[in-house]
Amino acid sequence: GAVVSQHPSRVICKSGTSVKIECRSLDFQATTMFWYRQFPKQSLMLMATSNEGSKATYEQGVEKDKFLINHASLTLSTLTVTSAHPEDSSFYICSALRTGGDEKLFFGSGTQLSVL
């Protein structure tokens, strides 16, 4: 079946550094990918919609300059948390939409970001 690969699964960084998270659709092309943030015991919060070849669409309250999204190819979207601070610590999840006759939304395995 379709698989979405997300890396890294866990990252610990110092405050002020930037962290890049990759999301790849392994066996289908995804013009649309999504990035979510999830706090403990809570549901997924959509941060932004990543569109291949165009600018990402950010949800209200999400800082564009803080969370940089690049969707340079049909199989790869990246989320860069710039100048990370402890309050950015969270579980970040990506998903990719497989379109066509059997449309489905698949998720990556998530990235646990801890900012010291």
Add this chain to the structure above:
Amino acid sequence: GENVGLHLPTLSVQEGDNSIINCAYSNSASDYFIWYKQESGKGPQFIIDIRSNMDKRQGQRVTVLLNKTVKHLSLQIAATQPGDSAVYFCAERGNYGQNFVFGPGTRLSVLP
């Protein structure tokens, strides 16, 4: 905005019993619904989906029911097993594009 909650609803069932997890959705124009299972520290795993032109769909041990009249979605798991213990989310895609809105989630605990 997205549903956010501090305390997940919990459903406890005996191993071997059937489980029913419910979800109320908000947008009457939503055309596509998905159920996901999420285990601790992992990303959501697709379970089953249903489109708005259907009211029932069955998979392996799982059935999704859609009642558009009352905007209600349910996931039925037959012969619940310990491996089914997880948080289950419903998601709807509305008429505002391809964004999916997620429900608050329900924690399923399977008792031995």
